[in-house]
Amino acid sequence: MEKSTRIAPPNSVVLVCDAGGGEIPTSMQGALISSTPSCIAIGCRAEDDGETDIALGAIEEVDPGTPSAFEGTLSTPTRKVVVRSVLGQTVLEAAVPSRNTRVRVWVNDQSEPDRVVVGFA
């Protein structure tokens, strides 16, 4: 089931990782999305300019039918994936079926999206 929230995340970035944590990317490297095998950092709308809609759910439920901005595999040893702020606040979470989770991310803008969709399988 899709879960969603609307927030202005600190530093205009959210992290997707296992509920037990992950290795946070050392840099965005000039891109909107940066990742390690255990954490995905996603840029959002500038926090002081407005909120960003963030959705989390199974790929087949949340796929908007457009090309994704990111696709990869995330280490999820606790079988629970979370969306967190850089301050560690969990804003969304969902159970996943395995310890290695395929993740796709869709955004509505390549530099400053106000809608971010995270799908898992």
Place this chain on the structure above:
Amino acid sequence: MSITKTDALFLSVGGFEAGAKVGGGFFRAMFRKVFGAAADNVPPNVVDNIVEVASDEAVAARGANTLGRVGPGAHAGESIAARSTARDFSAAERAEINRIGSNTGCHTCGTTSPGTKSGNFVPDHQPPSALNPPGGPQRLYPQCLTCSREQGLEIARMLNSGGGW
């Protein structure tokens, strides 16, 4: 547990030397986070000395505060007082931050382009709210969106490595 000069330098190289600009309270908070209650046993003058030595050595080691993304950056110019940690900036505050940003650029990288769709610079609390002692004074500096995100990752890694989440 004692705090050595090497420990202080380790913290400083992580970008904390900028804390020297706002006083030892910032460093003491960092020590407390890393070393626990032992930090409270360090006399204020020792903290000041550690701040001074660590700052000088760290800055000398890498030339300027351009790698660390926490603390007023190498391009920091004017700033304005932060009313609180809240991000309820007034129009006047945003205008002032934008004016400073257009003159001296992002305090971290120096770009005069904020990188936001709105054209606004990010008003950046320094020291960062997540790392500032409760009630400690903060200043607002203009920061570009790219550097704000990078700083966010750095803060997340600091909090994560400290067992914060």
